[in-house]
Amino acid sequence: MFDDANIIVGLEIGTSKVCAVVGEQSADGALNIIGLGQSRSRGVRKGEIADAPMVEEDVRNAIVEAEQMADVEIRNVYLGVTGAHIRGFNNRGVHPVVSADREISDDDVQDVVKNAKAINLPNENTVVHAIRQHFFVDGQDGVTNPVGMLGSRLEVDVHVVHGHTNRLQNAIRLVKGLQLEVDEIVFNGLASSLALLSGEQKELGALVIDIGGGTTDYVVYSDGVIKHTGVLAIGGDHVSNDLAYGLKVPLSRAEKLKLEHGSALVDDAVKGRTVTITNELGLPLKTINVEHLQRIMSLRLEEMFQLITQDLEQAGLADYLRAGVFLCGGGARVPQITKLAEPILQMPVSLGQTNSVSGLKSALDQPEFVTAIGLARFGSFKNRKRENKTSFTRGIKSTITSILRR
C-alpha cells in the first residue's frame, strides 16, 4: 500500500525503554508520525547493551507494536546510539583546489570533508557523524556552500562524533539479527536536537540536554551548526539507585518513589513529611522522609548540570547560547527541573517541544519520545537528499527510454 521509501522508522534502544517511531514522509518532505511502539528495556545499562537476548526480545516487541499501530511492515530503521564511549570534537580539513579555472566543484567539497574526517582516531574507534560547520575559501569565513565559487584553497570545519567500533556494532548486529536493515546509526543527542530545535533557535545558539535513563546526551548549536556534543553516563537510573541506597529500599520501590514524590528542588512544603511504604498486603514496611528523598535527587541532578556547565565552559561555548537550554528525555519530567537548572546553567531553561512534525498527538507531547522522533526526522532529511538524486537519474532514464521507444 505504501511506497517503501516514504516510511521512515527511528529505533531507540534506551536504558529504560525501547522505542520505535514510524514516520511517513509526504511528497514535500514533511514528516508525519503514524505509529509508535515501545517496550520496557531490560538488558541495557548506561545506554549500552548488557544482555543481548533480552534486548532482542524488547526490540521485537517494540517493532511489532509499531507495525500494528502504523499498519506497515518495518524493514529499515535508523538506529540511535549512545554511551560513554561516544565523543565529539571539532576538526578542520584543508584541500587545495587544483582545477585549471579554480572553480570549486562538488568533488572538491567531498575531498575536503574527507580530509577533515581523516583524523587520528584510536584504531578501535569509528566515526559516527562528520557534520559540516562552515567552509573557508582562501581564508574567507562563513561560506555555507562553496560549490561554484572561485578559490585556490578550500577548508572546512567539521564536528566529528566518534565511538567505539565494537560497541556500536553490538547494537547494529542485534538489530540485523531481527531481519531489519540499519539505514544509518545516529547519535541520540543529535536526533533529539533535530526534533526540538527550529532553524532560528539553532542560529541563535541552543543547548539540548536529553536526560535519559542511563545516559545524558547533550548537543550545542551555535550559528546554525553543531559546535559540541557530549555524553555523560548519568541518568535516571542513577537517581533511582541513589534513592535505593540512601533510603534503603529495593530498586523497584525507589523507582516508584521517584515517580511519585520526586522533585529536582527540595520543596519547603515537604519538610518533615513522611510517606509509609507498605507491602502487598497493605502492612506498613518502612517510613520514608520525603525531604531526604528530594535532597538526594536534587544533589544528583544538580551535579549533572554542573558537569555539563563545566564542559561547556571548557569548550568556551557558555556565552553563545542565546536561545537557551531545552530539556528532553524522561528526566525532563522531574518536577521543578527547569528551576534547578536555570541558576546552574545561567540561561533560560525550558522543556523542549517537538516541532515541525505532525501526527500522533500522544507521541509528540512526551519528552521520552523526542529521540525516536528525531531519529525518524534524521531519516527524512537523508531520504529527501536521496530522493532528489534518484529522481534526477530517474528523469534521465525516462528520457532515454522515451527516445528509444520512438
Place this chain on the structure above:
Amino acid sequence: MIKIFGVGSAGVSLLDALNGEEFAGAGFVAINTDASPLAASSATVKIHLETKLMRGLGTGGDPERGRAIAEEQFSTLKTASEGADVVLIVAGLGGGAGSGISPVLARAAKETGALVLVFATLPFLCEGNRRQQQAQQSLEQLKSVADGVVCLTNQKVFKLIDENTSVLDTFRITGGLLIEGIRGVWQLLTRPGLIQIHFDDLCALVRDRHSESVFASVEAAGAGRSREVVEKLLAHPLLDEGRALAESDAVLVSLVGGKDLTMAEVNRVMEQISRQCERAEIIMGAVMDATLKNRLSVTVIAARHNPVAKTEMTGDSSEPSAARGATSRSGVRSIPPAPSFTAEQREQMVARHSSGGRSRRNSSKMLQAQLPLAIVSKGRFDKSEPTIHKGEDLDIPTYIRRGVALN
C-alpha cells in the same frame, strides 16, 4: 667542606675523571660492591661494600641487593659522609650498585646534616627494559631523599654522536657532560660570587621537577663572547636547539667569567636567555674565576615541572622548605641572594633533616594496609563499567561523595 661520592662502577669512573686540580679541596669517596674497579680508582677514600653472599663479585645488577648491603653498612656510609656540608653523589642508575646504594647513601648523608645533590645518568634505551625500570625506581627514591637530583638521560646523547662514534667514546661523552654539570655547580658553590646562587636555590629548582632536567655548558672567548655563548647555547643539542628552554618552567643560569666580566655582558646573556624561556622562572648567578682570563662560561640547568613524576616514595610532607617557598612565586626573574645561615638556623635545619630522615626510614618498612571503612555498594551499576569523571566515581550517590548528612 664538600664531599663527592662516586657510587657503582659508572660513578667511580666518573669520580676519577673529576679528581683533578680543579676540584681541589673536595673529599673524594668511591663506593662500590665490586672490588676491581675500586682498586684502580684514584679516590682518597674507598669503601668496599661486601658481604659473604657476594664473594666480592658485586650485586649482579640487582638494586635490591645493593640496597640491602648498603642498609647493612649504613653506619659506614654515615661515617664517610660526616663532616661535609654538601654531598654530591655521582652515579649511573640502572645497575645494581648505583641504583641500590645511592638512595641509602643520600639518606645517610642527610642524617649527618649535609645537603645532598645527586648527579645521575639514566641508561640508554637499548640497555633494556629492566634497567630502565630500575633506574626510574631508583630516581624516584633519590628524589624523595636527596635535596636535589640532576639527571642526564643517556639517550639524549644520541644527538651528539654520529654513526662512527665508538661505544667507548659515547660513554666518554655522557661522562663528560655530567662532569660539565658538576663543574658548573662546583664553580657556583665555591667561587666568589658576584651574584650568588645559594645551594638552596639550586635544590629547589631541581626538586619535584621532571626526571629529565637538561643541562648544558658552553664556553666562548674574545670580544663577541657574550653573543657567541648565547648562540652556542641555543644550538646545543641537549637543549633541543633551545626548545628545551621554551618548554621548561625553571631555569638556572650560571655565568663564570674572568675578572673582566662586565655587567653589560651579563645583562646581554640573560636578556637573550630569558627571551627564550618566557614561561620559566629564572635563577641566575654570576661568578668570578681568575683562571678563566678572557673566557666566558655559561651553565644552564633547565627543569620542567611534571606533577605526574611527583610521586614521592615516602610521602613525607613535613618538609616545606624556605627555598621552595621562594621559587613558587612565578615570573620571578632573579632572586636576591639567599640569607646566610646563622649557627642556630643551621642547627635547626640539621635537626629537621635528620628527623625527616628517620621518619622516612620508618615509613619504608612494611605497613599493614587498611581497608576503607564503609564500602559503598554501587547497586545496579556494580557490574557495569564505572563512570569516572576526573577521578570521581559518579556511580556512587552524589550526596555520599559530597558528604551531605541525612539525619
